[in-house]
Amino acid sequence: MNALAREISSGIADCELTHLDRAPIDLDRARRQHAVYIECLERLGCGVRLLPADSTLPDCVFIEDTAVVVPELAVLSRPGAESRRGELPVVEAALQAVRPVQRIEAPGTLDGGDVLRIDRLIWVGCGNRTNAEGGRQLADHLTPMGYEVRLVSQHGCLHFKSGCSQAGAEQVLLNPEWIDPGLFPGLEVIEVDPTEPFAGNVLKVGDTLVVDGRFERTVERLDTLGLPLEVLDNAELARAEGGLTCGSILLD
Numbered sequence: 231m232n233a234l235a236r237e238i239s240s241g242i243a244d245c246e247l248t249h250l251d252r253a254p255i256d257l258d259r260a261r262r263q264h265a266v267y268i269e270c271l272e273r274l275g276c277g278v279r280l281l282p283a284d285s286t287l288p289d290c291v292f293i294e295d296t297a298v299v300v301p302e303l304a305v306l307s308r309p310g311a312e313s314r315r316g317e318l319p320v321v322e323a324a325l326q327a328v329r330p331v332q333r334i335e336a337p338g339t340l341d342g343g344d345v346l347r348i349d350r351l352i353w354v355g356c357g358n359r360t361n362a363e364g365g366r367q368l369a370d371h372l373t374p375m376g377y378e379v380r381l382v383s384q385h386g387c388l389h390f391k392s393g394c395s396q397a398g399a400e401q402v403l404l405n406p407e408w409i410d411p412g413l414f415p416g417l418e419v420i421e422v423d424p425t426e427p428f429a430g431n432v433l434k435v436g437d438t439l440v441v442d443g444r445f446e447r448t449v450e451r452l453d454t455l456g457l458p459l460e461v462l463d464n465a466e467l468a469r470a471e472g473g474l475t476c477g478s479i480l481l482d
């Protein structure tokens with residue numbers, strides 16, 4: 231497994247914020263936590279290509295939002311926040327080296343954080359950053375490759391995956407306040423602890439789940455289920471509304 235990631239912009243203080251109030255971000259601490267995240271991916275067997283930051287692109291570390299990558303193809307997104315569209319060219323160049331590349335075109339918008347893939351099934355949360363046109367374009371690219379793309383309406387949290395993510399081969403972790411468990415028939419649904427609304431975003435690398443240790447009760451639930459865990463601290467980037475999936479694009 232390989233992965234793309236991107237360094238943290240020195241301009242991150244000007245990041246987009248939707249549901250959180252602006253709070254100071256300690257850049258050094260954010261970079262230390264990010265370095266631990268990259269080391270963790272490497273320990274789990276990923277060859278990580280770390281792309282350079284850009285001081286004029288506050289949110290560039292959240293590379294997940296810039297593309298949807300499946301083994302056959304990369305679809306470059308068109309972020310719903312205009313301030314983020316400049317993030318694409320560097321990512322596009324990196325993707326050209328590993329996949330055929332397609333694009334979401336205007337008036338479509340799509341953030342990778344709104345796209346959850348479990349094998350050949352793909353859910354796209356439309357409503358905030360991603361619009362229905364963006365979701366349809368993604369479906370047009372991926373359906374011919376044998377993927378089933380389901381457009382769902384999503385409003386409770388910033389991105390669809392802010393509220394849900396794949397936990398095990400057939401398990402989804404979610405916050406039922408934000409994401410309807412009925413979206414996942416046939417999969418086992420694990421709910422976050424109600425006191426930890428942001429705990430639903432975990433990163434599955436192979437069989438291991440990378441989790442944020444600040445969400446102790448949810449981590450305990452996952453541990454009880456016997457899922458192999460790597461526990462990190464994502465506190466600083468969380469102030470920019472970023473979770474654990476946002477920091478990488480996994481290339482499997």
Ligand code: CIR
Binds near residue numbers: 245247311389
């Ligand atoms: C934004 O609002 O776009 C960034 N501050 C946070 C993006 C986090 N990405 C994600 O949830 N996939």
